[in-house]
Amino acid sequence: MPARGAELHSLVHNGLAFDFYRRIADILNMSVSDLRKYSRIDAATLARRAVAGRFSTIENDRLCGVVGVFHAADALFDGNLTAATEWMIFARGELSSRAPLEMMWTRVEA
Incomplete structure (x- = not known):
């Protein structure tokens, strides 16, 4: 998936195929x-x-x-997607005991 620009804009507005959803889950090792x-x-x-x-x-x-934040976390953990995923889904004290992914539920939190 493109990180930004016209191609991403087009994908978002034209609708991602449902198969893409399953691929995202697989890549992120998430149900x-x-x-x-x-x-x-x-x-x-x-x-x-x-x-x-x-x-x-x-x-x-x-x-x-979700993909964008995981991409940033993956870079933070030097390409270790497993470590990035664990960091994203578990509660963090510095986030008032909330998981980073939970902090994305609104634009204010993201």
Whole structure:
């Protein structure tokens, strides 16, 4: 996925294919239900998107946000995606005992 620019803009607005969702979960070594939780997509909506085959612009933006933050965490941990994933999903004292991914649920927190 492009980090930014016209290509990313086009992907977000045209709708990411549902298969992309499963690939994100696989790459991040995360269950699809955890990715659903962290991207704030409810179960019924996810089921509808599976049938439709595409996500909405807002959902695409959320998924791209999760990927972007994981990309930054991966760089922080020198390419160790396992360490980056563990850092992102476990509560941190410096974040009032919240996981970094939980801090992304609103733009204020992100």
